[in-house]
Amino acid sequence: MSSLTSLDPQSPQARAIYDLNNVAWVIFGLIFAAVTGAIIYSLRKYRWREGDAEPRQLAGNKKVEIIWTAVPFLIVLVLFILTARTMSIADPPAAPEPDLIVVGHQWWWEARYPKTGAIVANEIHLPVGRPFSVRLEATDVLHEFWVAELARKMTTVPGHPNHIWLQADKTGTYNGICSEFCGTQHAWMRFLLVAEAPEQFEAWQQTQLRPAPAPTDDLAAHGLALFQASSCINCHAINGTAATARVAPDLTHIASRRQLGAGIVENTPENLRRWLKDPQVVKPGVKMPNYNFTDEQLAQLGAYFKTLQ
Numbered sequence: 001m002s003s004l005t006s007l008d009p010q011s012p013q014a015r016a017i018y019d020l021n022n023v024a025w026v027i028f029g030l031i032f033a034a035v036t037g038a039i040i041y042s043l044r045k046y047r048w049r050e051g052d053a054e055p056r057q058l059a060g061n062k063k064v065e066i067i068w069t070a071v072p073f074l075i076v077l078v079l080f081i082l083t084a085r086t087m088s089i090a091d092p093p094a095a096p097e098p099d100l101i102v103v104g105h106q107w108w109w110e111a112r113y114p115k116t117g118a119i120v121a122n123e124i125h126l127p128v129g130r131p132f133s134v135r136l137e138a139t140d141v142l143h144e145f146w147v148a149e150l151a152r153k154m155t156t157v158p159g160h161p162n163h164i165w166l167q168a169d170k171t172g173t174y175n176g177i178c179s180e181f182c183g184t185q186h187a188w189m190r191f192l193l194v195a196e197a198p199e200q201f202e203a204w205q206q207t208q209l210r211p212a213p214a215p216t217d218d219l220a221a222h223g224l225a226l227f228q229a230s231s232c233i234n235c236h237a238i239n240g241t242a243a244t245a246r247v248a249p250d251l252t253h254i255a256s257r258r259q260l261g262a263g264i265v266e267n268t269p270e271n272l273r274r275w276l277k278d279p280q281v282v283k284p285g286v287k288m289p290n291y292n293f294t295d296e297q298l299a300q301l302g303a304y305f306k307t308l309q
């Protein structure tokens, strides 16, 4: 798994931002060297020595005033032009129809593929090597969508869609985070971005579109019955069942995901059991309450969720 760093760009946009960063550091380095050099030179050359007379006093040297106003102005102007140019590379106009709609929720990410209707949570796939037009929305507060290796950050604003382009040059799994404080579990509002070959991406999308199969064994069937009889269905959707709510993550293919709770734990049967037993222990503040399921009920739900590949 790759790290969360903007210093390892893996897309044209991220590279443009990285290059701008390098140019800025060169400019900062030159300024630092010039200022430090002038201070050291002055300290050595003009240091007061025993018996020296008071130096000549002067005020309001017009030439110097103009130089130290013009030079910083030019530096800022150059940085402004380079930044504007980078922004035009990093952010061409939005496509009329987005390939992907990402919705920020407290504290997880919903991803919808409007061209096929697939809806997933916290694990976003995209085909490698081509730009994906992404519309960003939010349901509650401001969040910020950031895959450091692939694109600029972008705030998700309730009622005001924003846009970015996402592209990955190499297949792999990239880490994404929410980078704007949005409440208790802001730190665990992570996601995985999986860039894969177009055929694999298509296959993944087809899998995500399939409704959940009817459970074949008794334990899992009890799990589904319990799920539908509980208030789980007030928030979650499982395609192919009575659960259609869009408040919390879609669970139709939860077993295919690598993580639970927007990145807080790996998706293992044991972690899922801990989550169902009391989500507040795993992720304090999460909007899902403790339902006080019995051990038997936890086994039923666990057996059912295992079928949701």
Ligand code: CUA
Binding pocket: 104, 105, 106, 107, 142, 143, 144, 178, 179, 180, 181, 182, 183, 186, 187, 189
């Ligand atoms: Cu969402 Cu921070």
